[in-house]
Amino acid sequence: MSLLTKKPSFQGGIHPSDSKLTRDSGIQDIYPSGSLVIPLSQHIGAPAKPVVEEGDEVKLGQKIGESQGFVSSPIHASTSGEVIKIGKVHHPSGSEVEGVKIAPDGEDNPVDFQERNPDELSNDEILERIHGAGVVGMGGAAFPTHVKLSPPEEKNIDTLVINGAECEPYLTSDFRLMLEEPEKIIKGTQLIAEVLGVERVYLGIEDNKPEAAKEIRTHADGSIEVVELPTKYPQGWEKTLIQALTGREVPVDGLPLDIGVVVQNVATVTAIWDAVRFGVPLTERVVTATGTFKKPGNYRVRIGTQWKDLIDQLGGLTEGRTAKLIDGGPMMGDTQPDQSTPVVKSTSGLLALREETAVERDPSPCIRCGKCVDVCPANLLPTSIYKSVESGDIEQAKELNATACCECGSCTYVCPSEIPLVQWIVQGKSEIEEREE
Numbered sequence: 001m002s003l004l005t006k007k008p009s010f011q012g013g014i015h016p017s018d019s020k021l022t023r024d025s026g027i028q029d030i031y032p033s034g035s036l037v038i039p040l041s042q043h044i045g046a047p048a049k050p051v052v053e054e055g056d057e058v059k060l061g062q063k064i065g066e067s068q069g070f071v072s073s074p075i076h077a078s079t080s081g082e083v084i085k086i087g088k089v090h091h092p093s094g095s096e097v098e099g100v101k102i103a104p105d106g107e108d109n110p111v112d113f114q115e116r117n118p119d120e121l122s123n124d125e126i127l128e129r130i131h132g133a134g135v136v137g138m139g140g141a142a143f144p145t146h147v148k149l150s151p152p153e154e155k156n157i158d159t160l161v162i163n164g165a166e167c168e169p170y171l172t173s174d175f176r177l178m179l180e181e182p183e184k185i186i187k188g189t190q191l192i193a194e195v196l197g198v199e200r201v202y203l204g205i206e207d208n209k210p211e212a213a214k215e216i217r218t219h220a221d222g223s224i225e226v227v228e229l230p231t232k233y234p235q236g237w238e239k240t241l242i243q244a245l246t247g248r249e250v251p252v253d254g255l256p257l258d259i260g261v262v263v264q265n266v267a268t269v270t271a272i273w274d275a276v277r278f279g280v281p282l283t284e285r286v287v288t289a290t291g292t293f294k295k296p297g298n299y300r301v302r303i304g305t306q307w308k309d310l311i312d313q314l315g316g317l318t319e320g321r322t323a324k325l326i327d328g329g330p331m332m333g334d335t336q337p338d339q340s341t342p343v344v345k346s347t348s349g350l351l352a353l354r355e356e357t358a359v360e361r362d363p364s365p366c367i368r369c370g371k372c373v374d375v376c377p378a379n380l381l382p383t384s385i386y387k388s389v390e391s392g393d394i395e396q397a398k399e400l401n402a403t404a405c406c407e408c409g410s411c412t413y414v415c416p417s418e419i420p421l422v423q424w425i426v427q428g429k430s431e432i433e434e435r436e437e
């Protein structure tokens with residue numbers, strides 16, 4: 001049981017309808033019916049380099065892209081079949097990247113996965129197995145996990161935070177994982193707690209998921225402090241989660257490890273356990289398909305499965321009511337102009353947004369109401385940053401700490417003038433980055 005009597009929170013935030021329409025839908029497996037499109041860059045850092053050629057036969061779990069350096073991650077085939085193309089493919093972020101296209105043979109023949117007893121492995125061996133399996137942050141950031149678990153020696157890491165908040169409306173994939181695979185989450189968590197040598201382990205979860213909190217508590221047997229947090233967006237952002245659980249504040253330009261904390265998402269710790277215990281690389285993940293899908297639900301999908309394949313297998317979309325396809329949730333997801341875009345390691349949801357929820361209005365002038373300032377979890381002045389970027393004063397946007405924006409979209413959500421604040425701030429961030437390069 002949590003020792004905390006008062007539920008902690010953070011400053012700012014908003015309360016959109018959580019719309020968790022698929023919360024009662026158990027995880028179902030889906031095998032691709034069409035070709036797989038597997039980007040070689042699904043992580044922060046250097047893209048993987050292809051190690052197969054067109055015409056090669058590959059097996060499930062076979063490495064098809066080798067990581068390039070420490071901050072990089074390998075890529076594996078998500079089923080057996082033939083490599084039919086190596087070239088540019090769509091990535092959900094909107095970019096075109098190098099990728100490998102595989103025609104599945106329907107056999108799903110795996111490579112020989114090497115099981116190991118984690119108790120007999122050194123920390124270096126555990127980290128190497130995590131790296132070799134291509135595990136990256138599955139909560140959205142896709143930072144290579146072995147890097148996050150290898151903090152510099154001078155950083156005194158004493159706290160591990162497992163992120164089970166799933167604060168984005170509509171998404172329920174992490175919720176179903178916590179309900180259906182609590183043992184794996186707990187074993188993965190205990191394993192990395194050992195590697196990091198931490199004193200405290202928290203699992204933060206919003207209080208709209210009491211069944212999942214109970215499930216984890218029951219199985220964790222006191223090894224993890226499960227803390228239910230108020231349902232408030234963006235509770236799952238690393239900085240707000242750390243503040244709510246530990247009372248510590250990550251510096252504006254700093255990282256969680258600067259204040260002794262490492263954060264991992266619940267889906268990532270299941271992938272860590274599969275990699276270390278069973279030698280299974282990251283080739284599939286649970287996604288929530290919701291909105292106008294005729295068969296909405298939570299599905300275990302192979303990495304590289306294209307949107308059009310999933311839409312077909314889930315009975316199509318409701319006729320004439322879909323305005324937008326989004327990789328992720330409605331607040332932070334990326335709009336997809338093309339149905340050939342694949343599911344990648346960081347895809348937690350596929351949202352086919354209804355026409356009536358996707359209405360966009362023309363912005364009107366700022367009325368200086370201050371609502372955007374009140375809700376910003378990063379303590380920024382969204383309206384001032386937007387005005388700086390709009391007028392081309394990038395230096396001022398930088399002085400206003402635009403780069404500390406987590407792009408949560410809360411400011412845009414509350415703005416009565418319908419100003420697309422987050423779009424302006426994202427533009428400002430990329431102009432600051434370009435200038436610094």
Ligand code: SF4
Nearest residue numbers: 376405406408409411
């Ligand atoms: S400025 Fe950034 S962090 Fe603040 S509310 Fe807007 S999107 Fe979120």
Ligand code: SF4
Nearest residue numbers: 366367369370372415
């Ligand atoms: S919420 Fe919109 S109208 Fe209000 S101060 Fe911010 S930008 Fe201006």
